[in-house]
Amino acid sequence: MDERRKPYPFDQFEPKWQAIWEERQLFHAPNPGEKGFDDAKPKFYVLDMFPYPSGAGLHVGHPEGYTATDIIARYKRMRGFNVLHPMGWDAFGLPAEQYAIKSGQHPAITTRENIASFKNQLKRIGFSYDWQREINTTDPRYYKWTQWIFLEIYNSWFNSATNKAEPISTYSGKNPDEVRLAYVADVPVNWCQELGTVLANEEVVDGKSEVGGFPVVRRPMRQWMLRITAYAERLLNELDKLDWPEGIKLLQLNWIGRSEGALIKFQISNFESQIIEVFTTRPDTLYGATYMVIAPEHSLIDLIVSEEQWPAVREYREKTARKSDLERAETAKEKTGVFTGAYAVNPANGERIPIWIADYVLLGYGTGAIMGVPAHDERDLEFAKKFDLPIVVVVQPPGDEPAVGFTGEGVAVNSPVINGLTSTDAKKKIAAWLEERSLGKGAVNYKLRDWLFSRQRYWGEPFPIVWEDGSHRSLGESELPVVPPPLEDYKPTGTGEPPLSKAKDWIRYSEKATRETNVMPQWAGSCWYYLRFCDPHDDRRFVGEQAERYWMGGERPGGVDLYVGGTEHAVLHLLYARFWQKVLFDLGYVSKPEPFQRLVNQGIILGEDNQKMSKSRGNIVNPDDVIDQYGADAFRCYEMFMGPLEQMKPWSMRGVEGVSRFLARVWRLFMTENQSGDWVLSEKIKEVDPDKAQQKLTHATTKKVTEDIESFSFNTAISQMMIFVNAFTGAETIPLTSMRAFLVLLSPFAPHIASELWEKLSAKFTDARGDITEQPWPTHDERLLVEDEVEVVLQINGKVRDRMKMSILATDEQMKTAALSSPKIHERVAGKTVRNVIVVPKKLVNIVVD
């Protein structure tokens, strides 16, 4: 006997079924108008976050979400839906390029290899993707349309009157370049020397690059920006209608960071025409503004600084500029700043207040200037104490809290216009008062910044833009795709000059015009891939209209019915994609304002040691090894059996073994070994009616598995199937109908074994036709689940003292009487006063005694 014999022959039938699925193209979803399309079925679009094909290969975290969506996809097909379940590759980006630089191989080659091995790994798990729809963001046939969408954004502006994007041709102002949704700006950006590129705010974590963890510094550079801030309000409001985890919505909400307040104009003393505007959420504290602070980078500084203060101001500005974001955050505890020598006039009381510069005021938020109200703002108080600035109380706290340092709501004092009003009323009144005098107005401010969209790298989509005489213009659609030039040396230059600038011939577009040399960030391709999946081969449009309307259609605001992926993209991809979708929606190219209706996050899978999987810890689990040993079905089922999908949980090889044993028990329920050691269908399986208990269990299992799939409780669905199998193991006769139903229930989880056993059954019995994937989903009969009798718990003062079988038809009174007749209860109640008896029908009787 072979000692390494598999508990069941998955190594034989798993590859067999994968080949059959591929050969028959069973999971191909035809588009409307195509052969085989069934108009009568409703659509269901179930999407995974497509992977970045890294050199490290797939780890066990990827297939967690993929298995969940595969179960849903297979389930929905059996429930009669046209299911779109595609997969592709998000292959542009920094790691491929970093790796390419290290290995000396062109990123296109490593990317191709990585994709091949990722695809192999995914196929081994038996996912039911429609591989005819495979896309790759680095394919010119794909990024042609990424560039095309960029041009649509470039050629649009946000009309605040209509609250939507419109073609730039409808803009009547002088300079359209000032309002385009894609624009060039000279702004302080996140520069990462190590990566040789700038990064978006979302890509910087704790002052370091999200990729690689390298230091990031602020540095002014000319960059392409996308005007995502124009959509701040809509991105915020339209979150409401999405079926997303509340936590993710909250992350976006906080990232967008809406705050309501007022813009207030301060006149600068001795500069009659100059004003500085500040944003504040507490206009009711205006009378307490005893100084003003502007950001060190503020453009008005040059104008207003007094001669004697110049050296100090210059020194402070230089010192601030040298600091990285990380350093700036680290030194945040201690307030620093310098007096400018200039004064502003408080519009409420006409007082002259000093203007300072300090790095605790940020250029990018609000107007880059604040009014300092030390009595009612922690930071201002700290600053005022350090530099000995006056502190004036203007809010009286409720109760006996000290007024200085009180930042809550109270009653306005020392503020003639609003004295005696609550903070809420005072805010309204002072805003109106300021507005009447043209000194200010109510305003809403957002934390969200425009999206820094250019990268000084090689492995990304080139911009379809050329420059001539210092201004930019778009290429025509016929000139797309703009393919990057072949480069020997695609390393970053280190100066901020993009690598593409080395391709001198390529840059030269015409006699006078040169090409843009920046490339787009990694996120560009993933901003719209879910649209391309609807119609991946169209070379005339980014997505065919009919296909888009069908797959992205429906009643609800979002097109994709289910999207599963990790939380790490909460304020990156998931925000960017929403933004692009809205622009395309405004321009009339897509039918929905939101891309993803329902979002589910899978939790992180930890190593066996309960630590995050990492190379250095040596706790990484490779799916290939697991599949070699236990098979794809066991791998899939274990991924789902571990625990709730959304929860973080550790891997356990013992656990895989347990699930593998379950599948082996399923196998032996159907199959026995004959004398020559071959597996043959068990003689116990017969075309007989199940007994009452078997029938009930079959229906209960159908109900539980169905409900659990619908609620993503895959772990408990598997438990129920285990209970089912345990109950049938050892039965004398095994009714065929129960087994048929069970295999269908099992098939989304363990499609290979279910297919194989289904085929074995069909070889002997003629009661069913076709492949298991073509079977309808079983239904249950609620009437068969109803018990005649239930075990009722008898409690005294809430403690279980006895149990008793009672008819489900028993009235409250009958239950009460029966309970009191129990000897155990009777004994304990004897001699005591019964104060109350609580009866819960079919469940319990609780007797309350003294």
Place this chain on the structure above:
RNA sequence: GCCGGCGUGGCGGAAUUGGCAGACGCGCUGGACUCAAAAUCCAGUGAUCGCAAGAUCGUGUGGGUUCGAGCCCCUCCGCCGGCACCA
């Protein structure tokens, strides 16, 4: 500091949302099969006390609401994630 999530046996986790805590799996113990082992099958397995019937305790901590709390409310502790001078 602020916001959010989570704390249940030796371990992963169940619990119809206020009604038998610990389903299912892992591990462990015992048994069957075997010359033996593996595999498989059967039984047991929260803790404490008890020969036993049984009793008491038990869902991070302390309190509260309730006939009844893992679930609701308040306090504190711990872990995870996010934001972080946002005016």
